Amino acid sequence: MIKAFAVESGRLRPVDDLLQHKDEVVWADLLAPSKAEEALIEAWVGVGIPTREEMEEIEISSRLYVENGALFMTATLPAQTDSDEPLMSPVTFALAGNRLITVRYHEPRAFQTFPMRSEKVATGCVDGQTILMGLLEAIVDRLADVLERVGRDIDALSQDIFQSAETKAFKRDRNFQRVLQTIGRKEGLASDIRDSLMTLQRLSGFLGNAFVQDKNSKDLRARVKVLTRDVMSLTDHVSFLSQKITFLLDATLGMINIEQNGIIKIFSVAAVVFLPPTLVASIYGMNFDVMPELNWAFGYPMALGLMVISAVLPFWYFKRRGWL
Template structure:
């Protein structure tokens, strides 16, 4: 699918067909393009559109490059981040002949919200370069929102760890198991956001070099610098959240150990309390012929009293020592 946009008084307006107004089009957005659509874009702009395999190359050198007067920048962006499972994928930005081409195979939310906002508000979208900077600003704003949501989730997890509402140990154990899974999901999410921010930092650095080459783009250079600072601050925030996640993981494991130690302590105390009465009962359960206590009138109450006393004394001692 190809979405084509033209500028109308510094605002974006989507046109139904790429080829009806191909001279005025400043942004072509390719979403899961077919071979025919790639060929049409290549014929229109005069540069090769990177394939999905080329976009997913892990070599750093293949992410940012210039070729035949066109600049290619690839960043990793999240999609469907509001659901339980998010998707990470590459997005390639191509600047050529004053126009912008974006190639993607997933749906980051900024690609939905930015065109609508750029149509209703003046974002200084005059050419491909200014559109790219405004689009990157929308992407960074989206990542900031995602980090704020992750920060709220981390606070909620922390409250559930240190202030559990369940009274029963079995319920608390189930709660800690759920928390461990949530911590794992949050760690993966924040890690992916960090990877995305790193790729965007490299893109803004490359874009800054492009704007430096043009002495008339002073305002764009200032916006790129601001964008780079925003990404750095978000990176620091993401690192802080990552450290909190590690702390919460250690705290959860510590709470589980405390619960397990409490259970083991109760079992151990019970074993010690019932060991002396068991010993007394074992002695008087022996099958010897000569056991004088068996002939006593108060032998049975005496044996029962000894067993009760043997159980109460260890329990009293543990309570006095503060072990219970």
């Protein structure tokens, strides 16, 4: 599918037929294009469109390059970021003169919000370069929103770990299982955002050098510098969130160990408390002929009292030492 846009009074205007308005169109957005659509765009701009396999290559030379005077830049962007399992896929931005071509196989939110906003409000879009800058800024803003949500979720997770209201052990165990699953999802999301920001950082550096060499306007070069600083600040922030997630993981495992140690301590104390009564019962269970207590009238109550005292004394000693 091809979405074509022309510029009118600083706003984007959708174009139904690319061929009929090929001189007016400045942005062609290709979503999962067919071979025929790729051939149409190649004939329009005069440069080859990378295939999906070429877009997925990880070496920088295959993602950032110049061909026939056109700039090709590929970044990995997330889609479905409202969930903790985003869809990661590469997106290629091709800048051929004053025309922008984007090639993608998923639906990042910025590709929906940026055209809608640019249709209603004059965002300064006059050519492919300004559209590219506006689109990249919308992408970075969206990633910032996702990181803000992740930060709020991590804060709520921290309260669940350190301020749990559950008093029953089996409920706490279920909570810890849920916490571990949530931590795993948040770490996966943060890792995906970090990978996306790394590709955007390389893209902004490549684009900045290209704008300097082509002697573009100072405004565009300044916007690239601001974009690069924003990406770097978000990269630092996602690194902080990853460290916090790692801390919460260690804290959760520590809380689980404390719970397990508490259970083992209960069994250990029970074993120690019942050991002396067992000893007393074992002594009076021996079958010897000469045992004076067997003939006493109060022999049985005495044995029971001795067992109770031998159980209470260790328990009292443990409580006094603060071991319980």
